[in-house]
Amino acid sequence: MELYDTEEQQVEAIKDWWKENGKAVIFGAVIGLGGLFGWRYYQDTTIAAQEAASASYTKAIESLAATGAQAETQVQSFIEANGDSEYSVLAALQLAKVQVEANKLDDAISQLQWAKDATQDQALLAVINFRLARLQAEQGNFDSAIAQLANITDSGWTGRVEELKGDILLRKGDAEGAYAAYTEAQQAGDATEVLKMKLDDLAK
Template sequence: MELYDTEEQQVEAIKDWWKENGKAVILGAVVGIGGLLGWRYYQDSVASAQEAASESYTAAVQQIAASGVEAEADVQSFIDANKDSQYSVLAALQLAKVQVEAGNLDEALAQLEWAQSATDDQAVSAVIHYRLARLKAEQGEFDAAINELAAIADESWAGRVAELRGDILLRKGDTQAAYAAYTEAQQSGDASQTLQMKLDDLAK
């Protein structure tokens, strides 16, 4: 480090340094402030977009509750406009529900399969697989339905999955495998109240 004998030498040294480095310092400061302001603007924009999507989702759900499948076109428009949001997945689940109630099983299946491809939330994914299994079983696609159940890894679903697998196997005509599935479901903590009746019927 250089030593300066006088205050004037120090001032001259600072001036020289500033001539060489001043632009870089200013540019760095501008970039830093600009980046900070840009990040804040981005965060505000994301928050505003999420709030708007939430409000639109609430409106879509209310419309489904009021009009059922007749709200399909408007709800589909919301889904298409918000495909990068989990709200679109939740809306698709709601729409699929009323489509099933209206007997439009193919449309409901398409909604659920799209929802499954659009979410990476494991909890939501389990719900979708379960509903797909029920829907495919209703359409007579028993093996495909059982495959949907096999995709649910969450242990908290074990009892419901085993029981539905038993229902599907029973409809398929495999009573022995159905009984085994019901027995497995009975050993889980979330067994249904009707499960014992199903076991008793098969035991006769």
């Protein structure tokens, strides 16, 4: 570092440095402040969009709860308008439930397939795959249902998955496979109380 003998030399050095670098400093400051304000604007805009989506979701679900399948068009419009939001996935799950109650299984399956493709949330994916498997089994697509269950790898679902797998295998006529699945389900921490009855029936 250069040493300066007098304050005047230091002042002159600063002036020279500023003359050479001043524009770059100002430009950097402008860019920095612009980025800061831009980021804050982005955050504010994102929060506002999330709040609006939340309010719309609540309104759509309340309508669905009050009128059932009559609100299908309204909820579908919400899903399409908010396709990049997890709210749309949650709305699709609720709509599929109502469609099942109205015995519109094909529509419910389509809704769940869309939800599956639209989310990366592992907890939601487990729910979606499980519901899809039940509906596919209900339609007699047993192999597709079992394949769907194989997508659920969370150990917390083991009991429910194996029990449903046992139910499906039993409907296919595979009592031995069903018994094996029920046995595995019984060893899991999330097994249901009716499972023992199913095992007892097969053991007779």
